[in-house]
Amino acid sequence: MSKIFKNIAVAIITPTHTKKSFDVGLELAKKIGSDLTIIECMYKIQPKLYFFETKSDKKVAQQQISKLKAELEKWKKIAKEQGINVKTKFALTDSISHWVIDYVKVNKIDLLIVDYPKLSMVEMSMYDDIINTIHHESHCHLLTTKP
Structure with missing residues (x-):
């Protein structure tokens, strides 16, 4: 029997988020033996001068x-303590x-x-x-977790 979900990703896209989506992803990956990736996206703060980036x-x-890196390391440490290897990825972007x-x-x-x-x-x-766009264009299953 093949795995239902071979690759699971948890996307942290809001500046104020909870640990719930990470916990769900971790438990699912553990139970069905899937690969787990934690991705964290944040809007890139635009330069003060439109065409020039200051110091x-x-x-x-x-x-x-x-x-972003510090938070991803925290997620990685928690997963390793539970015996799950995770990949992490972050992005500062203009379009989350x-x-x-694209990542999916x-x-x-x-x-x-x-x-x-x-x-x-x-x-x-x-x-x-953002979530509606991801839902309609990503062509994968999407699970949203609420507190």
């Missing part, structure tokens, strides 16, 4: 990258939905798990659009 812009981008869709297609992800925490009305509208 402070580069510093802000480096801080974003450091934050298109980056995730290229890496043949069977199940994408996305965290959907409580958000403000403005954030909710934006992340609804």
